Amino acid sequence: MSAHNSQAVERYRNDFLREVEERVEEGQWVKMCMQCGVCAGSCPFGPHWQHSPQKLFMMIRAGKRQEVLSSDSMWMCTSCYNCVVRCPRQLPITHIMHGLASYAHRLGLAPKSQPTREFATMFWNNLAKKGRVNELKLTLALYFKDGLVSGIKTALGMQSIGLGMVKAKRLNPMEILGGHGLKDLKGFHAIIAKAREIEDKKKGLVS
Amino acid sequence: MAKKEYAFYPGCSSQLKASASNYLTSVNSMCKTLDVKLTEIPDWNCCGASIGYAEGGELPRIAINARNFALAETHLPGQDIVATCAACWLGARESKDRLDENSVLMKETNEALAAAGLHYKAEVKVRHMVEVLIEDFGYDELKKPVKKPLEGVKFAGYVGCQTNRPFGIAGESFENPKYLDKMVETLGGEPVESYDQKVTCCGGALAFSEPDKSQKQIRDIVESAYDHGAEMIVTPCPLCQANVEVYQSEINKKQGTKFNMPVLYYSQLMSVAYGGSMKDAGLDGQLIRATRLEEIAKK
Amino acid sequence: MSEMKTAAYICAGCGIGDKLDVAQMEKVAQKEGKMALVRRHDFLCSPEGVALIKGDIENEGVSHVVIAACSRRAKTEAFDFPTVAMSRANLREGVIWIVAEGAEHDEVRQEMAEDYLRMGCAELKKMKLPAGNPNKADNKTILVVGGGMAGMTAALEAAETGYQVVLVEKTGELGGWAAKLWKRVPFRQPYREAQETGVAELAARVGAHPNIKIHLNSVIASTSGAPGRFNVELAQESGATTTLTAGAIIQATGASNYDIARLPELGGGLANVVDQAGLEALAKAANGQPIKRADGREVKSVVFVQCAGQRDEGGAHLSYCSGHCCATSIKQAMYFKDANPAVDTVVMYTDLRVPGMGEDFYRSAQEKGVIFTKGRASGVTAAGDVCKVNFRDLILDEEVSLDADLVVLATGQVPNSGVNIDLADDDPAKAQQVSILNLNYRQGKDLPQLTHGLTDSHFICFPYETRRTGIYAAGPVRRPMDLLQATEDATGAALKAIQAVENANIGRAAHPRVGDLSYPMVRLEGCTQCKRCTVECPFGAIDEDERRFPVFNESRCRRCGTCMGACPVRVISFENYSVDTVGNQIKAVDIPDEFSEKPRILLLACENDAYPALDMAGLAHHTYSAFVRAIPVRCLGSVNTIWITDALNSGYDGVMMMGCKHGENYQCHFVKGSELATYRMSKIDDTLKQLGLEVERVASYEVAITDNARVAALINDYAAKIVEIGMSPMKGFG
Secondary structure (H helix, E strand, O other): OOHHHHHHHHHHOOOHHHHHHHHOOOHHHHHHOOOOOHHHHHOOOHHHOOOOHHHHHHHHHOOOHHHHHOOOHHHHOOOOOHHHHHOOOOOOHHHHHHHHHHHHHHHOOOOOOOHHHHHHHHHHHHHHHHOOOOHHHHHHHHHOOOOHHHHHHHHHHOHHHHHHHHHOOOOOHHHHHOOOOOOOHHHHHHHHHHHHHHHHHHOOOOO | OOOEEEEEEOOHHHOOOOOOHHHHHHHHHHHHHHOEEEEEOOOOOOOOOHHHHHHHOOHHHHHHHHHHHHHHHHHOOOOOEEEOOHHHHHHHHHHHHHHHHOHHHHHHHHHHHHOOOOOOOOOOOEEEHHHHHHHHHOHHHHHOOOOOOOOOOEEEEOOOOOOOOOOOOOOOOOOOOOHHHHHHHHOOOEEOOOOOOOOOOOOOOHHHHOHHHHHHHHHHHHHHHHHOOOOEEEEOOHHHHHHHHHOHHHHHHHHOOOOOOOEEEHHHHHHHHOOOOOOOOOHHHOOOOOHHHHHHHHO | OOOOOEEEEEEOOOOHHHHOOHHHHHHHHHHHOOOOEEEEEOOOOOHHHHHHHHHHHHHOOOOEEEEEEOOOOOOOOOOOOOOOEEEEEEOHHHHHOOOOOOHHHHHHHHHHHHHHHHHHHHHHHOOOOOOOOOOOOOOOOEEEEOOOHHHHHHHHHHHHOOOOEEEEOOOOOOOHHHHHOOOEOOOOOOOOOOEOOOHHHHHHHHHHOOOEEEEOOEEEEEEEOOOOOEEEEEEEOOOOEEEEEEOEEEEOOOEEEOOHHHOHHHOOOOOOEEEHHHHHHHHHHHOOOOOEOOOOOEOOEEEEEOOOOOOOOOOOOOOOOOOOHHHHHHHHHHHHHHHOOOOEEEEEEOOOOOOOOHHHHHHHHHHOOOEEEEEEEEEEEEEOOEEEEEEEEOOOOEEEEEEEOEEEEOOOEEEOOOOOOOOOOOOHHHHHOOOOOOEOOOOOOOOOEOOOOOEOOOOOOOOOEOOOOOEEEOOOOOOOOOHHHHHHHHHHHHHHHHHHHHHHHOOOOOOOOOOOOOOOEEOHHHOOOOOHHHHHOOOOOEEEOOOOOEEEOHHHOOOOOHHHHHOOOOOEEEOOEOHHHHHHHHHHOOOOOHHHOOOOEEEEEEOOOHHHHHHHHHHOOOOOOOOEEEEEEOOHHHOOHHHHHHHHHOOOOEEEEEEOOOOOOOOOOOOOHHHHHHHHHOOHHHHHHHOOOOHHHEEEEEOOOOOHHHHHHHHHHHHHHHHHHOOOOOOOOO
């Protein structure tokens, strides 16, 4: 159990709903779900998850903290917003899914080597580094996340696409040397650091 | 027509030699015809995209968007921010809406911006290029400069998710938005109005992390375009464009299909219809060549 | 009325003149219809056309008028001549709009139009201008039974409108269920917080009103009479009696809570399990402070079990939803949250139903932190000092349990409707029931019930009209409802009561044939005392005297004619609607011979739904067979079997009857009319066999007002059927 997690468990004990309301992005909406299930029927990745948003909300109300935070389901969100526009209660379901995933990730409860969790982390780190996304480095990082051998395999498998992109001038092999970046990178980093500090303090994620 | 000026937010994928560089090329050509001046927000940064959520959290994502707003307010006062990328528009607009609604968040965001000597005044408007075309010009105005109507070419208007939900284009429905069809019609092309996958998700960023699940989505999107007699797919979103175009060869390899459906941006159609060359329209940037469109461009 | 002078007016407008030979029709009216005056007009409903008719009435002494133009349902404002008897021949909706286009149909179209004109003339000659019921009754006092929210509201509404009101309440104080509540579900914007009940203020207003007289601790010992002249005897708790008279009665006797003791599986009987009334009592005792249980312990967790003993498909408990309980539980959960937000409140539901603006109230409770769990409680047991609620979580699909200091069972409403008069007299259940109205009507002591002990009439179309004219039901006695609905109900019932007393006062029908001056007349010298009319009257309008002759209470009557249809010796009639007015129309139709290939089909159509559907078939340009001859009837219940046998005897090839849906979800305006007709027609097969005719020659259909395409199809199918079975062998004998 991570330090953040044991702290949260102690603070909220059985009141998981309250924990979600205070610490998860848009978590205050969870109680407003009326259990109609439209979200479940609207998700493009519907066949692939175990817990629909509807179920996750019910589990939160039922205090199933461990099950919710270790669930794979919210990592299946493609951010298509179909559930959001169809929800009769206008719950920002996409954001709640992101929020739950992010919270579980920060507490260290999210499933290990969940591919979207890994990619999402890489993506943020990639953009945070230079202020803009370096597509080549992001792609390479993704291919080589499981080690050199499997990375070479994946890269070889996708070789034709990569070459096609280079030929079409839509992927720049020179990006490996640097690529696009901000002039005021220092300021950009300072903003992220400050924002994170404020948020962590507010959500009790300071160790 | 008076010259219109906007603070331009191209986004990471539209940069030079990035995955949607042909989008940028065609937008520039289109804007030239429409006498639109786009000035890049100086030193703009990434919007964080939707997938940034896990590590980025809430406030950092909002703060980096607010950085762009503050820069636009300072350097391009009075100009609306216009994004071409669906995700950039969504990320920025969402951040702006939340800041407008929540004074606590606003205070915290400005606290973070202060670390870089910036301040967001909440004056700027965030718009998508499609909104600019429809609201500031209108279909009639967009039709006027058409020199080479895209006669006889059938386009499946693939709207996708993020220009459509949760905000969408004013007056359009979430379930069946019509603006791409109307644009195709405006340019003299033939919209495939019965195309039933127009708002299906392509998998988005999960095309990288969950390739099989995403490619099932992409297969549906392409297959339906074929089933309804489309010759090309047209879309407003760089990630949709990339996913639907790039993975066709993968799907062919894995599932024995013979997909070869060009996927274009609306701006490429406009550039060609307005008399632009193949190069102006970024048609040389297609992995799957849009031969019929190239022919029209060469006419 | 003096001498009869007849006149026929044939309109040639709306395409009638183009499609029909009007000159030929004028001859028919003169020679066959024997009309004293025949006129043609190109636009009869225009001011000039109407002036023409009015001029003849005034100057020529015309007393009976046939309008051969559009349907009797059209242009009623123009063709409104209250001083003459009038029939309508339907040439537009009934002929030119429904007969197929083309010259090849000219002959049958003309024949159809001429027949309708003959029928109009024939009917007219048997009609009299109704003079109104001479047994007028002038008592306009409104008696309200029950002093709860509905009763008090009805009393106040009637009193404010200027009527004298007598309010009778069984208990020692006004208020009923509402007085037992700590607060009520919100009925005003923004629908977010429970509101004060306002019962004390309402009771004070009722008590102080100069037009309202209140009898507390009183019940009704007997009720007799009719609208405008009810005689009521009150019995006080003290043993004293009071006699009073009233013009109309509103029964607002409310509902009781379903007995929690019948739900032992859900903990009914345990110390810390209460029903919603029990929780209200605890909330009243707490007076805004944290709610305590009976043992004095403060409640820290509470579970509301919805649908307890309701919506039960097993038959052991109530089968219906009581409508108010979800909102009531939401309100009660808020009692806890408002006094102490830390109290765990769970509302366990299978389907949350919050009618009206309840959705806002529901959201408000969610915002306050009330947890709504979609689950089905399987059992409630005592576990030490708390209750254990076992349930199936219907979202997570698992059996789980929850501990709570207090459990509230949302039991349903059981109407206080008195005696179920449809039960057999020796039924033990009936013996236990206590009558509320103690009517001395032949048909029984209380208002008839349709289902679940609820007084009907029609829940949607005529909500307050019971099957006893002049007696109106308001509030949960007629269907489960909340306080707001009961208040609205009371207002509606008060208006209905006023309508009844006012119409009784001038000898007219109250409803649904509002203002009808005709009324049933009986030729007692021909009566065989068979009692069919008294038994079959859906409205209990007919009593019997000591010699078992029928006694008609005209102001209780709805003028449906079911008695007329029932009478085997045909001694009951209305001045403008009788066995003869219809019989004469049937006989007026020209029946071509057996070899003409022109069958004739009589269509008796209920004027409330089927006839409008036929009109709308015309409006929608559906075509149907020109061999049909439609006659509107007040209700299929008024169809006397003599019409059928006469028609078949005189050579008709078939008879169709179209009436309203009957049974539990009936749509019949006269509740039982179409059902009785169907029953009577089930006996007609023997008659057909005696005549040597196929049973298909008589057919009945249930038709709704929206069935315009269907009625055309039914007619065409039936016409095809007649072709299949062949022409009637009876032609030429009639």
